[in-house]
Amino acid sequence: MSKSSPTTPSPEQSTSPNPWGLSSARIISFISHKGGVGKTTSTVNLGATFALSGQRTLLIGLDPQCGLSQSLGFDDVTLRGGLKDVLTAGLPLAEVVHKTSLENLSVLSPNAKTMAQEEQYKAGIGEYGVLEDLLDQVRDDFDTILIDCPPGFGPETRAALTVSDSYIIPVQAEELCLNSVKRMLHFIQDFGPVARKGILREGLFLTMTDSRIRMSKRVSKSLSKEFGRDVFKTAIPRAARLAEMASQGKPMVIHDRRGRGSRAYFNLMDEVMVRHGKRPQPVLGHRRSLRKSAVAGLTVGSGVKQTTRGNGSAPGSISRFWRSITRRGNGESSTMET
Ligand SMILES: Nc1ncnc2c1ncn2[C@@H]1O[C@H](COP(=O)(O)OP(=O)(O)OP(=O)(O)O)[C@@H](O)[C@H]1O
Numbered sequence: 001m002s003k004s005s006p007t008t009p010s011p012e013q014s015t016s017p018n019p020w021g022l023s024s025a026r027i028i029s030f031i032s033h034k035g036g037v038g039k040t041t042s043t044v045n046l047g048a049t050f051a052l053s054g055q056r057t058l059l060i061g062l063d064p065q066c067g068l069s070q071s072l073g074f075d076d077v078t079l080r081g082g083l084k085d086v087l088t089a090g091l092p093l094a095e096v097v098h099k100t101s102l103e104n105l106s107v108l109s110p111n112a113k114t115m116a117q118e119e120q121y122k123a124g125i126g127e128y129g130v131l132e133d134l135l136d137q138v139r140d141d142f143d144t145i146l147i148d149c150p151p152g153f154g155p156e157t158r159a160a161l162t163v164s165d166s167y168i169i170p171v172q173a174e175e176l177c178l179n180s181v182k183r184m185l186h187f188i189q190d191f192g193p194v195a196r197k198g199i200l201r202e203g204l205f206l207t208m209t210d211s212r213i214r215m216s217k218r219v220s221k222s223l224s225k226e227f228g229r230d231v232f233k234t235a236i237p238r239a240a241r242l243a244e245m246a247s248q249g250k251p252m253v254i255h256d257r258r259g260r261g262s263r264a265y266f267n268l269m270d271e272v273m274v275r276h277g278k279r280p281q282p283v284l285g286h287r288r289s290l291r292k293s294a295v296a297g298l299t300v301g302s303g304v305k306q307t308t309r310g311n312g313s314a315p316g317s318i319s320r321f322w323r324s325i326t327r328r329g330n331g332e333s334s335t336m337e338t
């Protein structure tokens with residue numbers, strides 16, 4: 001990541017009140033039963049869009065593979081500690097939260113380097129209430145915390161769900177993925193701590209779509225049929241640049257803001273905010289490109305599925321807000337056409 005960006009948000013933006021209307025950070029987990037669907041890529045890029053819009057954002061990678069910190073340009077040398085050190089040496093969490101070169105964006109990783117450390121980390125993080133207690137130490141310092149989970153329903157995912165306000169499921173545009181989504185949703189339903197605490201389903205979104213491939217369109221249709229308005233209108237297109245830039249440790253939304261993949265993540269951020277009844281904050285250098293169809297019929301605050309209790313967002317019409325966006329927009333869309 002470059003050390004400075006001409007579009008880094010101003011200090012006034014970074015001290016603005018919590019954009020979710022909450023007194024501490026909203027915690028959202030990225031989960032999926034199947035691996036390789038774009039959880040890490042989406043956590044990093046969506047997180048960076050939040051940071052670019054002025055939200056104090058913390059990205060937490062719970063996967064011991066540490067793909068998240070690598071995608072942000074950290075390596076074994078620059079990552080000077082992580083959750084493993086907090087769990088084994090009792091360090092305060094704030095000491096292992098790393099600032100990135102993008103203002104407002106911080107990262108926290110497991111930092112488990114050997115097999116023994118990985119086992120210690122997994123055992124520690126899987127203990128009920130541990131992650132919640134740790135995040136309580138920093139929750140007031142951030143507006144948004146995104147958690148990237150490993151695939152499946154292992155100890156990290158269960159810990160993440162226990163501490164989260166809501167979850168998002170990325171779905172790769174492949175038929176095989178649909179069954180794994182249903183499986184994941186059943187697991188969540190049966191998971192006691194989540195049922196007791198109440199957790200919201202932000203929604204599902206398609207990743208790696210390709211409008212030239214029939215299967216992509218088929219999966220999009222089946223997903224909408226099965227999950228209706230739980231499916232975000234925004235789909236993330238297959239874009240080689242997203243993968244290339246991740247391997248170079250450069251989130252695409254920061255370094256190639258006008259690329260197709262970046263535009264899709266900016267649109268996804270807008271859609272998440274609109275679903276919560278919030279007006280998305282403008283991001284310099286990003287022109288709103290969602291088409292009106294992307295939120296047609298959507299009512300502010302109505303898009304987030306409640307598992308057991310509400311989030312207090314007041315429903316209302318978004319039409320005025322939407323008109324203001326489309327007047328400024330350029331008519332492009334990353335929405336999956338079916
Ligand atoms: N929209 C996209 N277009 C092209 N390649 C992508 C896209 N999104 C992700 N990828 C690539 O697909 C691979 C898997 O993505 P990613 O690591 O984000 O998935 P994941 O769900 O986190 O995987 P895992 O379950 O193993 O943690 C990576 O090589 C990534 O660079």
Ligand SMILES: [Mg+2]
Pocket residue numbers: 039040041063067148149150
């Ligand atoms: Mg991953």
